Amino acid sequence: MRKPRGLGRVGALAVAVxxxxxxxxxxxxxxxxxSDWQHALRVAxxxxxxxxxxxxxxxxxxxxxxxATVSDTSWAANIAHRGGPTVVAYNLGSRNQTFEQEAALVxxxxxxxxxxxxxxxxxxFTAPPTTTTxxxxxxxxxxxxxxxxxxxxxxxxxxxEREVQRWLRERYPVFxxxxxxxxxxxxxxxxxxxxxxxxxxxxxxxxNMEVIGDAFDDPLDQYQEGCRQLASARGVPFxxxxxxxxxxxxxxxxxxxLVDPGRPKFQDRLADESARLLAGYGLGPADxxxxxxxxxxTGARALWLVAVAAMLLGLALAVQRRRVVLxxxxxxxxxxxxxxxxx
Numbered sequence: 001m002r003k004p005r006g007l008g009r010v011g012a013l014a015v016a017v018x019x020x021x022x023x024x025x026x027x028x029x030x031x032x033x034x035s036d037w038q039h040a041l042r043v044a045x046x047x048x049x050x051x052x053x054x055x056x057x058x059x060x061x062x063x064x065x066x067x068a069t070v071s072d073t074s075w076a077a078n079i080a081h082r083g084g085p086t087v088v089a090y091n092l093g094s095r096n097q098t099f100e101q102e103a104a105l106v107x108x109x110x111x112x113x114x115x116x117x118x119x120x121x122x123x124x125f126t127a128p129p130t131t132t133t134x135x136x137x138x139x140x141x142x143x144x145x146x147x148x149x150x151x152x153x154x155x156x157x158x159x160x161e162r163e164v165q166r167w168l169r170e171r172y173p174v175f176x177x178x179x180x181x182x183x184x185x186x187x188x189x190x191x192x193x194x195x196x197x198x199x200x201x202x203x204x205x206x207x208n209m210e211v212i213g214d215a216f217d218d219p220l221d222q223y224q225e226g227c228r229q230l231a232s233a234r235g236v237p238f239x240x241x242x243x244x245x246x247x248x249x250x251x252x253x254x255x256x257x258l259v260d261p262g263r264p265k266f267q268d269r270l271a272d273e274s275a276r277l278l279a280g281y282g283l284g285p286a287d288x289x290x291x292x293x294x295x296x297x298t299g300a301r302a303l304w305l306v307a308v309a310a311m312l313l314g315l316a317l318a319v320q321r322r323r324v325v326l327x328x329x330x331x332x333x334x335x336x337x338x339x340x341x342x343x
Contacts, residue, residue: 034094034095035143035144035145036063036066036093036094036095036144036146037094037095037097037101038137038138038144039092039094039144040092040094040097040105041105041108041135041136041137042137042144043090043092044105044108044109044135045108045137047109047110047112048108048109048110051110051111051112052088052112054085054086054087054088055085055087055088055112055113055114055115055278055283055284056087056088056089056090056112056113056114056115057075057076057079057087057088057089057090057114057115057116057117057274057278058089058090058091058092058114058115058116058117059090059091059092059093059117059119059203059270060092060093060097060102060105060116060117060118060119061093061097061117061118061119061120061121061124061205062093062094062095062096062097062119062121062123062124062205063093063094063095063096063097063148063256063257064093064119064121064123064205064206064256064257064258065091065093065097065119065205066091066093066094066095066146066147066148067093067146067147067148067149067253067257067258067259067263068091068093068119068205068206068258068263068266068267068270069091069146069263069266069267069270070263070264070267071146072089072090072091073089074267075089075091075267075270075271075274076088076089078267078268078271079271079274079275079278081271082271082272082274082275083275083279084271084274084275084278084279084284085278085283085284087274087278089274091146092105093119096127098124098127098128098129098130098185099124099127099182099185099186099188099189100129100130100133100185100189101130101133102118102189103133103185103188103189103192104133104134104135105135106189106192106193106196106198107135107192107196108135109196109198111196111197113283114198114199115198115199115201115274115277115278115281115283116193116198116199116200116201117201117202117203117270117274118186118189118190118193118200118201118202118203119203119204119205120186120202120203120204120205120223120227121204121205121207121223121256122167122171122175122207122216122219122220122223123171123256124182124186125175125178125179125182125183125219125223126171126174126175126178126182127178127182128178129181148257149253149257149258149259150253150259150260151250151259151260151261154250154252154253154254154259155253155254157211157249159254160208160211160249160252160254160255161211163254163255164211164212164215164216164255167216167255168215168216172219175219179222179223179226183223183226183227183230186202186227186230187230187234190202190230190231190234190236191234194234194236199236199277199281199283200234200236201236201237201238201239201273201277202227202230202231202236202237202238202239203238203239203240203270203273204224204227204238204239204240204241204242205242205256206242206245206247206251206252206256206257206258206262206266207220207242207255207256208247208249208251208252208254208255208256209242209243209247210247210248210249211249211252211255212255224238224240237277239273241269241273244269245265245266245269246265247262247265247266248261248262250262251265
């Protein structure tokens with residue numbers, strides 16, 4: 001029987017793929033993770049090795065979370081500008097990040113004051129179970145670049161509208177299938193944060209409502225209600241301020257990923273919430289530190305007042321001394337005045 005033409009090449013390719021798959025299976029599964037997840041692991045490692053003296057503020061989530069802020073330094077600066085304390089802020093969002101990965105990441109963080117925002121959206125509840133939760137970073141991964149999307153190249157509105165229909169057709173059934181399990185994993189993540197002494201906050205991530213409209217109302221209502229109930233049971237906040245931001249279609253690359261114009265809008269509000277929650281949780285300067293500062297200011301003010309009083313007293317004595325000297329000189333020049341006084 002004659003072999004079909006090209007079968008040898010196909011067979012060779014299949015063997016090569018199988019061999020590559022075997023090699024991949026034998027390698028550490030974490031080696032397949034992206035550079036943004038590796039960045040999150042490296043940050044956790046740095047925090048463990050050199051815990052900062054300031055409070056730490058983190059944002060966890062998928063790629064939507066990763067794209068939602070401008071930069072870590074500007075986020076920290078925004079918090080201070082809004083009356084919050086000096087903090088160390090990190091956006092640790094990464095592509096397809098799961099709640100199990102985040103729980104492992106939280107376990108790897110040091111014991112320190114931390115405010116941890118856990119970003120949620122409909123996509124996070126379609127994630128499959130995670131089998132790899134190692135928190136050892138891979139040294140061979142490249143340099144981290146936070147933003148993978150830019151306003152210079154975004155999807156057309158037509159493509160975004162097609163994506164709405166595709167998600168409803170293909171991903172919504174996956175959402176319904178995996179929603180309950182992922183909500184339980186989110187609950188476990190919140191519990192892990194609390195057991196470590198951190199302050200978790202569930203926060204809704206950006207979504208392009210100008211294009212989505214009411215198409216996703218059912219999945220949005222379902223996971224938001226689940227998050228509210230979970231947050232209430234655990235005694236943690238659930239924040240949904242997306243509608244208040246007035247985000248436009250031009251602020252998004254697609255349906256979920258912000259680009260340049262939209263990032264400052266989300267980050268500014270996140271900074272407001274960060275400053276408010278840090279104050280509410282007492283994660284700013286310690287009361288003793290504030291009292292010490294006030295006592296120092298009071299002491300310095302008292303010293304300043306004493307110095308001013310001493311200077312004025314010195315001037316008054318100098319003036320008085322000058323008057324005495326002038327009187328004596330006048331008496332020497334006109335002795336008749338002295339004789340008249342004696343009479």
